[in-house]
Amino acid sequence: MNRRRALTLFVNTTVALIGGGLTAVLGAFAFRPSRGADTARWVRAGAVADLEPHVPVPRVLSISRQDGWYRQRARETVFLVWDGDTTVHALSATCTHLGCQVRWDADSTTFRCPCHGGVFGPDGAVVEGPPSRPLDRVDARIESAGAAGADVMTVMVRL
Numbered sequence: 399m400n401r402r403r404a405l406t407l408f409v410n411t412t413v414a415l416i417g418g419g420l421t422a423v424l425g426a427f428a429f430r431p432s433r434g435a436d437t438a439r440w441v442r443a444g445a446v447a448d449l450e451p452h453v454p455v456p457r458v459l460s461i462s463r464q465d466g467w468y469r470q471r472a473r474e475t476v477f478l479v480w481d482g483d484t485t486v487h488a489l490s491a492t493c494t495h496l497g498c499q500v501r502w503d504a505d506s507t508t509f510r511c512p513c514h515g516g517v518f519g520p521d522g523a524v525v526e527g528p529p530s531r532p533l534d535r536v537d538a539r540i541e542s543a544g545a546a547g548a549d550v551m552t553v554m555v556r557l
């Protein structure tokens with residue numbers, strides 16, 4: 399084998415190895431099942447003892463979201479409404495018009511959006527303003543999270 403032939407063999411082998419490696423990496427990305435958007439999961443939203451019956455109480459929750467290859471922490475505000483017994487309802491604080499955060503107005507017993515004057519009733523129904531649909535309901539439940547005889551009733555919401 400002369401020098402020219404040896405060099406050609408070396409270059410061709412190197413190019414083939416690099417090409418094969420790149421193909422393997424790209425193939426792994428192309429054929430590996432991508433992780434879709436996270437499905438909702440139950441998140442602890444606080445103790446029932448901190449709630450007042452029929453008074454919406456805001457809770458800011460930090461949740462981890464993953465969409466494909468992208469992972470981020472997001473904050474969601476929900477209003478918890480306890481019936482004073484065994485049921486709690488949760489409403490998203492995100493206005494259904496353009497996404498501003500609504501606030502509970504105890505005087506008028508309505509949720510008010512500061513952006514365009516949207517008003518929602520205590521059940522989330524639109525009372526007035528530009529929103530065309532009610533506040534989103536969030537699944538919520540009460541769980542017993544006691545340890546060694548000290549029962550703590552905890553509100554869980556599904557985000």
Ligand code: FES
Pocket residue numbers: 493494495496497498511512513514515516527528529
């Ligand atoms: S964003 Fe709430 S009324 Fe427009």
